[in-house]
Every structure is written in structure tokens, then in C-alpha cells.
Amino acid sequence: GDSVTQMEGPVTLSEEAFLTINCTYTATGYPSLFWYVQYPGEGLQLLLKATKADDKGSNKGFEATYRKETTSFHLEKGSVQVSDSAVYFCALSRSSNTGKLIFGQGTTLQVKP
């Protein structure tokens, strides 16, 4: 079945460091790929998305490129801030009709001043 695997956390970085959170997926066909972020005490918020191979999603300085050849969608940011501390979830959706999302286990990011 479809699945998403993320790197283990927590990831601890100093402010202004470069961030990479790895995400790989298993799915048939051409799923859409997403990154959601969950700040403490809040629900999930869409961070960025990509719908086809080689698409790059970007938002708030975060980027991720849909790589079909490596079935990956790694999240990157050039310079993290303390306010980026949160849990990040990679997700896929195979059906544009149902909208059902399959999530990875989440990666906690802690950014220290």
C-alpha cells in the first residue's frame, strides 16, 4: 500500500542553520505530495505542495522538489528561525477525487537561539 517515510527526529538546529528533512514515498502512479506543519497546540497547516514530477513547492522560505526517480520530497530551508520550531509532516494523495492524505510519522524541529 501507499506509505510515506520521514527521517527520525528530533532535529535540533541553531538559528540561521540550513535545514533538510528527508521524505520518501511509496505509491503507484503519480501522487500529489505535501508538507504540513503543526505548531504546538495547533492543527495542521499546509506548508507547500507539488502535484507532478520536478515541480518545486515553496512557501515562507521552505522548498521541496518532487523527485520521481528517487521517490522523494525533501524539505529544505536555507536559514531557520526559532519560530520554525514545530512538527513537520510529509504526506501524499493519490486521488484528486477523494482528497485522502497519507501522512508520514512527523519530524520534530527544534531551533535554538
Place this chain on the structure above:
Amino acid sequence: EAEVAQSPRYKITEKSQAVAFWCDPISGHATLYWYRQILGQGPELLVQFQDESVVDDSQLPKDRFSAERLKGVDSTLKIQPAELGDSAMYLCASRIQGAGANVLTFGAGSRLTVL
């Protein structure tokens, strides 16, 4: 900005008791989802509604969980009886029909603790 409303935010109950969660999606969103997020894991879909109809409840433990969306607007998720393993965050999300790339809007969630 429109939000998905959920209540209660926090619920503590004893095992074998009944518990219910309520969700009011964004106005006009025909598709509604209930997800369960166990601590340290990603959310998993429990049930999906299209208007008032269930379109996917394959992962809903039907012996103790039930969900309804009688008028195709707000929805209730019920657990009876609650078990210790039901402790989790219950997330509601909605999506407008025809929205591109499956963008779901999530509520803040209802955190359940079963003692």
C-alpha cells in the same frame, strides 16, 4: 480567514465511558474528514464524508466508533466505550469540492485522554 471549528479541545474520560467530538467545517466544504493522531505518529484517516454520505470508513473501528453528518454540514464522532488505546488527538478537516491538489484545512483538534 475561515476555520474548521472543533470541540471540545480537551477531554479526559475514564475507560468504558462514552465520548463525542464535534466538527463544523468551513462553509461550503462538501468533503469532511476525521483523522486520529496518536502521540508521535502521523494522522490516520478514520472516516471521510462527501456531503452526508460516508465514502471511506475502512479504518474506523466500527465496534466502538461511529460518525455522522446528518445534514451534510457539521459532524459528530463518537466513541463508546472508550479504551485506553483511544488516547489521541482527533483532527477534523474539510475540503471544497473540486479544490485542486487536495488541499485540506484542518481544525485545531480534540485531544482525548482515557484513564
